[in-house]
Amino acid sequence: MAVNSPLPVAADLKPVNGIEIGFAQAGIKKPNRKDLLVMKLAPGATVAGVFTKNRFCAAPVQVSKANLAAVADGGAPIVALVVNTGNANAGTGESGLANANQTCAALAALLGCGAQQILPFSTGVILEPLPVDRIVAGLPAAVANLTLDNWFNAAEAIMTTDTQPKAASRTVVIDGHSVTMTGISKGAGMIKPNMATMLGYLAFDAKVAQPVLDQLVRHAADHSFNCITIDGDTSTNDSFMLIATGAGSLEIADIDSPHYEALRDAVTDLARGLAQMIIRDGEGATKFITITIEQGGSVEECRKIAYSIAHSPLVKTAFFASDPNLGRILAAIGYAGVDDLDVTKLDMYLDDVWVAQSGGRNPDYQEADGQRVMQQSEITVRVTLGRGNASATVWTCDLSHEYVTINADYRS
Amino acid sequence: MAVNSPLPVAADLKPVNGIEIGFAQAGIKKPNRKDLLVMKLAPGATVAGVFTKNRFCAAPVQVSKANLAAVADGGAPIVALVVNTGNANAGTGESGLANANQTCAALAALLGCGAQQILPFSTGVILEPLPVDRIVAGLPAAVANLTLDNWFNAAEAIMTTDTQPKAASRTVVIDGHSVTMTGISKGAGMIKPNMATMLGYLAFDAKVAQPVLDQLVRHAADHSFNCITIDGDTSTNDSFMLIATGAGSLEIADIDSPHYEALRDAVTDLARGLAQMIIRDGEGATKFITITIEQGGSVEECRKIAYSIAHSPLVKTAFFASDPNLGRILAAIGYAGVDDLDVTKLDMYLDDVWVAQSGGRNPDYQEADGQRVMQQSEITVRVTLGRGNASATVWTCDLSHEYVTINADYRS
Structure with missing residues (x-):
């Protein structure tokens, strides 16, 4: 489906x-x-x-x-x-x-x-x-x-x-x-x-x-x-x-x-x-996720961070579960390999919801707002890096039980 | 377990x-x-x-x-x-x-x-x-x-x-x-x-x-x-x-x-x-996999290839399914980022079974032999690159339904 x-x-x-x-x-x-x-x-x-x-x-x-x-x-x-x-x-x-x-x-x-x-x-x-x-x-x-x-x-x-x-x-x-x-x-x-x-x-x-x-x-x-x-x-x-x-x-x-x-x-x-x-139509996909990284120093570093989020099994399973366990996204940003990233300049949004501010939790962020967006079938993660003018967008899907089933059975 | x-x-x-x-x-x-x-x-x-x-x-x-x-x-x-x-x-x-x-x-x-x-x-x-x-x-x-x-x-x-x-x-x-x-x-x-x-x-x-x-x-x-x-x-x-x-x-x-x-x-x-x-004790793990890369030009490139195999969801689900869909391992080697890798010098073994020879299927490889090893709970993937004397080993586990369940439910 x-x-x-x-x-x-x-x-x-x-x-x-x-x-x-x-x-x-x-x-x-x-x-x-x-x-x-x-x-x-x-x-x-x-x-x-x-x-x-x-x-x-x-x-x-x-x-x-x-x-x-x-x-x-x-x-x-x-x-x-x-x-x-x-x-x-x-x-x-x-x-x-x-x-x-x-x-x-x-x-x-x-x-x-x-x-x-x-x-x-x-x-x-x-x-x-x-x-x-x-x-x-x-x-x-x-x-x-x-x-x-x-x-x-x-x-x-x-x-x-x-x-x-x-x-x-x-x-x-x-x-x-x-x-x-x-x-x-x-x-x-x-x-x-x-x-x-x-x-x-x-x-x-x-x-x-x-x-x-x-x-x-x-x-x-x-x-x-x-x-x-x-x-x-x-x-x-x-x-x-x-x-x-x-x-x-x-x-x-x-x-x-x-x-x-x-x-x-x-x-x-x-x-x-x-x-x-x-x-x-990704194997087992239940959600379509757009990941946009803005204010980067280069398109390459924006793509690195976007793919790091998009490949994280922990991020992908959280999307599958509609669980706003959004710290997993911060972790994926942090290990993306942008070695001089200053996380105190970083903000993160889930659709219209402002989740992280200056590298920490936005004091006004309410879990219920994150939960509302996570339940949608189309979700945009937007991260602003505060480093420059470059940006990049990557599209991905969640990681579900069905993905495991399909790939455990593909040849049989 | x-x-x-x-x-x-x-x-x-x-x-x-x-x-x-x-x-x-x-x-x-x-x-x-x-x-x-x-x-x-x-x-x-x-x-x-x-x-x-x-x-x-x-x-x-x-x-x-x-x-x-x-x-x-x-x-x-x-x-x-x-x-x-x-x-x-x-x-x-x-x-x-x-x-x-x-x-x-x-x-x-x-x-x-x-x-x-x-x-x-x-x-x-x-x-x-x-x-x-x-x-x-x-x-x-x-x-x-x-x-x-x-x-x-x-x-x-x-x-x-x-x-x-x-x-x-x-x-x-x-x-x-x-x-x-x-x-x-x-x-x-x-x-x-x-x-x-x-x-x-x-x-x-x-x-x-x-x-x-x-x-x-x-x-x-x-x-x-x-x-x-x-x-x-x-x-x-x-x-x-x-x-x-x-x-x-x-x-x-x-x-x-x-x-x-x-x-x-x-x-x-x-x-x-x-x-x-x-x-x-990895989340949902049913198998313990040792990945050893030998004859590399540097330890770094051996580790790159080992991690590429270890992180591939397709490789990990194949291990979970005990399915010797071993071409997935070759694909992961190929995209590991070793840009001058000459695959015609590469051999691959699954425990004692010689699967790939000079970058292609070993003519003597029998699916039944791969199947036998894949059913074990401890498996070693060994790849020889024919490029030098460096080597590296990485340990990982498979990707199962239980991994998705655990990580979709972790906070609840």
Whole structure:
């Protein structure tokens, strides 16, 4: 049960000209579920991505990075993306790389392009061999149902422990040019993206030059998927991909284009919504928590403190219990690693309730006020540091019995 | 129920000449429980401590540090330590400091010494005012029952969410001199000590010069309380105190004494046992996990990786479930922050089972073997990095439903 996150409506997900989607039930881990996704791009599309910084980055991540680098070096453009669930193909060594490349070759043969023009992605259990034969066997069915209209199916096809598909769509008009954008994401555990979430794909129909798209994807990730955490576990497979199909009339050739900022903000806004959907559907989540740190000396120290609060099991269980045991938040701030933090300049608020003042309990703070806010399903923790003008926001969820149940049972 | 950690036997806890112990039921948070402890030292005793690095360090920690510094500056020696449970006196600002000092003054009046000669300690809920009147009212009873024989009562008096008291004792003979040492510790949650655990006290009857004791306490902490974690939450009140009563015949005047290493190793060994008792009694713990990282480029990077594994909620829930979902360990290694880690040189073992080889699954690894080890109550994860000769070990426990229950209910 996601927190205040209604199921996306298939009819609300707008097709994006220039990208066709197909899916299949390949039986990769379990039968009778969509577990294979193909996204085919029109000629002229550009693709940019950010990937996990986990040193155990998965074989498909390594292959996708190499294939994008080949494009940057003047190679043929990307033609399609392929995603499987049920197996992460991570911690799989040389045979894992061979399996990822074999997946690309099989899809390339079906689409009449080079294997290097395919970007592969996997998500699921780590340290288990990829059943590449099932993927190869499933690809023809996925290619056979390629259509512009499959975004809802795409969102379903990339789910693992997600309780619901995650997708969003919008159309913006920039200087008279209509731009349609649709994105999907997945993830519910092993979520502390370090460049992107488990998997996110966002396509729009403007034409965007590669260097601009490279910059845009980093901006969007830094303000969306890189601001969320469920359990502090950075996945081996995190990938966030931005696709500019070029099928629409808006063209952005360089970063100084007068339309760049408008497009960037619209894309970032949609990406932020997709990222927050992951938190709302976090494993066992019952609450959606926004943590904002203000008046910091740098964005980096604000993020450090925000993540320290967001990762504390004690803070997260207090939210689950609706218990205003707010000293746990102070403790998490104190061990965040900001070594010269002067706690006597620090204030803390829970929504509109002023809890801590100058590092101690606000004399006017009443437990009943804290209790009232803690019972809500959406809560903002705001901390002011009195050190400068920087700020940062991180979104997270609580830690419940259900989280333990899900992760104790995930493979069985 | 602590993991393989029998209840200490009161008769096995040896009195240490030169330190008398008294306790009381002061009703600080709840009635009818021992919640106040006084330890009175004989003239000639030396005291050294390590304290939390949490920036929100509690008022009593600030006062204890200041009072130890006064001794170092030539002030009168420490006469007694006083510990209360039920309230951490942290996040309490100026009034918290006044309350800690008032506690010292009240005990000093009873013992006929200066307030600066008292070291105060508190543990319990953060951000709530210390009920100092109840502490002051309880002190006469604690002083009245001062005796050499109260170590078991002392261990009980400092418990909070601990399910059982933690204490250990031993006598070593160093070059013909008998040294008796007894220690107690407490802690079950908010445990990732950064210099020491929530509370640990270890006394012995050798005479040790202050500079030697200062060095000894850091060594002992670094090899015991600084190698454990339950939930990654560094407390505001961590303190580990070493007391050399000087009542015995062994004297160590400087660090080059031929007997220093023998004493250091005996003290460290006892401290390690006390630290491990905290993990065995970790909130909701069902398993005791040893994580050893070998062949690292530095001890620091080994510790980083060990803590990354030890803090991963996904790894901890897999241990709880006895599920050999060991790819989660690889993911935690990968995001530990060792940026130039070459995973192709990495091997991983679960007890005697060789799981990962050169960064991928060992072809001979059988799930049944991993399953067998995961069902044990004591498990060692050993990772070899192939980068150098450094190593580090960290002890932790699993993450169970009971952890969530305890921490969702702690204050109620």
